[in-house]
Amino acid sequence: MQFVDEAVIEVTGGHGGKGCISFRREAHVPLGGPDGGDGGKGGDVIAHASTGQATLLDHRYKRFYRADRGEPGQGARKHGKDAPDIRIPVPVGTQVIDEATGEVLFDLDAPDKEAVLAKGGRGGRGNTHYTTPTRQAPRIAQPGEEGEHRVLRLNLKLVADVGVIGLPNAGKSTLLRALTNSQARVGDYPFTTLVPNLGVYRHHERDIVLADIPGLIEGAHDGHGLGDRFLKHVERTRVLIHLISLSPDAKDPLEAYRVVRAELAAWSPELARYPEVVVLNKIDLVADRAELDLWREELARLGVSDPAFISGLTREGVREVMERVVAHLDRDEPPPEEARRDPWSPL
Ligand SMILES: Nc1nc2c(ncn2[C@@H]2O[C@H](COP(=O)(O)OP(=O)(O)OP(=O)(O)O)[C@@H](O)[C@H]2O)c(=O)[nH]1
Ligand SMILES: [Mg+2]
Structure with a gap:
């Protein structure tokens, strides 16, 4: 097996789900109050120190990791579902370095240590949050935040006694x-x-x-x-x-x-x-x-x-x-x- 001890990856957290614009529908009320739910959170990208990985070879070929978007909010104040996090396995002993500054951000030097490499964006707020005394039927909602984006260098330093x-x-x-x-x-x-x-x-x-x-x-x-x-x-x-x-x-x-x-x-x-x-x-x-x-x-x-x-x-x-x-x-x-x-x- 090829031993690879350096790799550069790009990670992007999932986008937050859109907040929903929706209004209650009732039999006698043509336009009820706002009931748009919030969007779900985007997934995080997480590195996991795994004893099953001996080298960084896998990351040479798969450079980009992006977590899913949160689901949009829905009517009836229903929150969108948060997107699942993705875990990328790296060998024990992997350091995570900011490619731009050279700063060591994390050191995954023990089995099962984890680090959040890119946070998912927060879900947008639904229109229920935007009622004011003068605005009873808000037609606005938040779009959901973008996920974090980072370019990272993985540097494997073996850990041995x-x-x-x-x-x-x-x-x-x-x-x-x-x-x-x-x-x-x-x-x-x-x-x-x-x-x-x-x-x-x-x-x-x-x-x-x-x-x-x-x-x-x-x-x-x-x-x-x-x-x-x-x-x-x-x-x-x-x-x-x-x-x-x-x-x-x-x-x-x-x-x-x-x-x-x-x-x-x-x-x-x-x-x-x-x-x-x-x-x-x-x-x-x-x-x-x-x-x-x-x-x-x-x-x-x-x-x-x-x-x-x-x-x-x-x-x-x-x-x-x-x-x-x-x-x-x-x-x-x-x-x-x-x-x-x-x-x-x-x-
Ligand atoms: N006679 C004898 N030969 C040895 C001994 N230890 C290693 N060798 C021989 O020395 C040569 C080099 O051995 P390696 O174990 O490959 O040496 P190394 O230090 O790992 O070498 P590199 O990986 O090239 O740095 C081989 O031909 C071995 O068989 C020993 O105790 N006695
Ligand atoms: Mg040798």
Whole structure:
């Protein structure tokens, strides 16, 4: 399936139903008093965060959403029926942004959250409202208000507990497959993963969502290798697994570590402060295990204490990585994104 994480849509609330001009008819009165009912309200257009939606692909092809008109009022003071609201399902993690101003209007970051994107217009008032002492037979009624109209950008930022990051080919997708139900594709070439994959790790009755982020390269924060598209997803995680390959074919591990850290910091200083579990992968390719101690010392010099050593392929050490991750999650800090939100912003 194609992963689409941005779409622009136009939404219009339903027009309010017309108010009615009508007069009572009675046997002996040729023209009775006014009895035109009010029109019904137009439908709202509502976004609904649905776990059944993985991407914004549907909204690429259906750009316009318009709710129905309210029904017109009728004689005998009968109100027109309100039009039904329409609910458009979006993936959990979708932000709704005003296309003109760039302002984030809503953040549908939990299942079943809803947001009214465009309100339906109020129904017009029927002529019963317009009698005055001097005007006993008003021939006026309101037409009903127009529905709101907005052009909105939908921006999907995945929400996961853990982000698996690293250079291309580090073994991120392999690790996701080792830990979760994910069927993420694995390849012996860089950029196998072009869109983030999610997987669920079960830890004693508890579901922990991992996101396998496509490989980051130097300049990612600036858009190289689509890095900016991927880094925004990393923001919505709480703990990072920073994976580094120990394969002899790979970049020097210390250099690999440095490159990815620099990209995180360049993207945002907050992201650079997320808790990180540094994991050296592919130890099955390291013939002399004494070499691992060397890497441990070298990393300590960079301020990385206690990296983990694993093989995503043989699964050696992968459970221990998750124990460390869970310990970070359990420290019960608020998610970093929330922590840095302006308390006065409407979000
Ligand atoms: N020997 C060995 N090979 C591994 C290990 N983990 C991954 N690989 C191999 O490394 C290659 C890249 O693995 P992926 O899991 O696709 O790497 P990735 O980090 O997801 O790569 P991108 O999606 O391109 O960023 C594949 O050929 C894997 O089989 C490991 O622990 N040991
Ligand atoms: Mg991959």
